[in-house]
Structure formats: C-alpha cells, structure tokens
Amino acid sequence: MAIPAGWSSGAGTAQQNSKPFWQDLAGDELNRLIDNVLAQNLDLEAALHRIEQARAQAKVAAAPLYPTINASGSASRTYQDPQDTNAVRGGGSLSYEVDLWGKNRNQAKSADYRVDASQFDREALRLVVTSDATNFYSQILSFNDRIRIAELNLTNAEEILRIVEARFSAGSVSGLEVSQQRVVVNGFRTSLASLIEQRSTAANALAILLGLAPQNFAPPTAELATVKLPQVNLTPPATLLTARPDIESAEAGLRAANADIGVARAAFFPSLTLGLDSAISAGFGGPAAAATQIASSLLAPIFTGGQLTGNSENVTARQKELAVQYRQTVLVAFQEVEDAFGALKSNNDRAVLARATVTESQIAYDIAKARFDAGAVDYLSLLETQRSLYQAQDNQISVNLGQIQSFVQLRKALGT
Secondary structure (H helix, E strand, O other): OOOOOOOOOOOOOOOOOOOOHHHHOOOHHHHHHHHHHHHHOHHHHHHHHHHHHHHHHHHHHHHHHOOEEEEEEEEEEEOOOOOOEEEEEEEEEEEEEEOOOOHHHHHHHHHHHHHHHHHHHHHHHHHHHHHHHHHHHHHHHHHHHHHHHHHHHHHHHHHHHHHHHHHHHHOOOOHHHHHHHHHHHHHHHHHHHHHHHHHHHHHHHHHHHOOOOHHHOOOOOOOHHHOOOOOOOOOOHHHHHHHOHHHHHHHHHHHHHHHHHHHHHHOOOOEEEEEEEEEEEEEOOOOEEEEEEEEEEEEOOOOOOOHHHHHHHHHHHHHHHHHHHHHHHHHHHHHHHHHHHHHHHHHHHHHHHHHHHHHHHHHHHHHHHHHHHOOOOOHHHHHHHHHHHHHHHHHHHHHHHHHHHHHHHHHHHHOO
C-alpha cells in the first residue's frame, strides 16, 4: 500500500503518546472509573474467553506435529471343563504422520495467527470500551453543568415572573408580559427535566460498561472543568499499522489465510504415516508371548470429485478477500484520524468563540436586568437577553464536551 508521509493538516511528530488517553485527561475519578471498567466489563471478559478458545484450538491444530501413543489392555477368563483358563493382553501403538509437504506446520501456524487475531480483537475492544466509558463520563459531567445552569436560569426566570406579576397587579404591565414570562419559566422547567433524563440515560449506559445494574451505580457529580484537555501528539500515518489493534488483527487474519493456502496445497500430495504396534499376551501361570509390528502407510489422493480443488480455490479467494479488507481497514484508520483531528480543531476554535459569547451575553443580561429593575427598558429587551445568556451558557458546555469527545476519538483513532 502507498502510505502517506503526513497528514493533510500538516501536523505530525515522531513522539508517541506515552500514557493512555484517559490518564492524559487528568482526573483521579476518571482513572479509578476506567480501572473498574477494565476489571469488570463483561464484553472484555467474554473476549478473554474467546482468546482461551483460540489457544485451545491452536493446541488441537498443533497435535499432528507430534507422535500419537496409545496403550491398551484386556483380561479374560474362559470356563471350560476340565480346566478354566485365564489370559491377559497388553499392548501399545505409536503412529506419526511425516509432515512432508508442510500441511501440519501450516495448520499450526494458521491457528497461532488466529490466537494473535483474537488477542488484537480484545485490545481493539478495550480501546472501544475505555473510550465509550470516558465519553459517557464526560457527558454526565456536562449534564451536571447544564443542569446547574438551567436551575440558575429557572430561578432567575421565576424571580422575573414574580416582578412581572407584581407590576401586573399594580397595573404597570399587561397580561401579555405575564403570560410570556410564564411560558419562559415553563420552558426552563421542561429543559431541566429533559437534561435530568439525558443524564440518567448516560449514567445507565456507563453502569453497564462497569458490569453493574444501573440501580447499583451512583453517577459522578463533578463538573466538566475537572477534565483537562491535553496536547495531542499526532504521530505519522505509518505508525498506525502497529499502533491500532484492529489493523494488527486484520494482518494476523491475513497471515492465517496464507497458512491455510499451504494446508490446502499440501492436501494434493501423498501423506506418509509411520506406525509401531507392540503386544504382550500370557495366561496366568503360563509363558508370555510378545509381538512387535512396524508399518508405514502411504495415502495419495487420486480422485476426490473436485473437493481438493474447490477447497484450494476457496481458501485462496478467502486470502484475497482478507487482503482487500486489510487495505480497507488501513484506509479507514487514516480517515478516522483526519476526521477526529479536524473535529478537534473545529471544537477548539468554537470554544474560544463560545467563551467570548458567554462573557458578552452575561454583560448584556446584567445591564438589561438593572435597567428593567429601574424601569428604563421594557420586558422584551430583558427577555431577549435572558434567552441569549442561557443559550450561550448551554452552548459553551456542549462545545467543551465536543472538545473532550473529539480528543478521545482522535486518540482512539491513533490506537493510543
């Protein structure tokens, strides 16, 4: 494959990211959470058992490389007048298939590569699980912030409603202003209820990643500001080939398919088996007799109705398919890094604008509120600045969450 020398953004460094991404986000609570996820996640536990299955299958596949030794024994008693007879027989056999064409060796290699693939699959799953857990954790923290802001705005809206109702009673405003402010208050209450529901949903998902029932999980109460966004080392594209476990899994699967072709080709040639049989028999009290037999057998396929040819064509086509899939996996990895880095840059730029917007919206609201209290501005001016401030604050939290999630996605795409 033609591996690009750098990224389209021009960024790139040979320095690897030394720590897992969740440790770079700097938070003891998050580190403890991820440790628990790695220890308790049921998908990871199931993947570990899949590795054990692959290792067991590799043992089975490697067995023909060694001799097979069997032992047998029997005893009998014959009732026959005028004298009963007793007899015992013991024996053993050894057989070994000479691996002339590499069939057994390639079969063992294929199984070993599949063990490697299953291990890389678990590493890829580990990356997915830890990134999902980090995203759910940061979502919960962002909902904590958004709920706090919604509660503050609801309190302010209720205070304004109280003032408007008092002025309505005094006859200085109409019922229209009262109804409008009641709509605003109800809107804040609806938004608050929705945010609480979304936080609960994210907490439930995080509990499942921890291998816990949602009822037994207490969601974190920290603020999103406790998660610090670090600098990203955007390593060169070629490093992805060995850094991303999904690419390494695809490579291991391709190696296994190559070995399967060797097995299929060897099936066209004769197989040679050497054998040794030994037996000892004797009657109780009588002489023992021993016999040893050495034999070899050669089995060559002559006509199989196209079975061997079909099998060879099948495994060859499978190898070609996996080669294409490997290339596709690499290309998708390049795309994911570019997409995630672009999203991170965009969210960083948006965060600067969001902070400035919140600052200006707060100033505008404070001025409008003071003038409204003094009767210098009408209700609509206050209402507009109130809505703008809430939207700006809520948007800033969403942008900050987007920064963290795009950072996690980028590190996941880099395989670190």
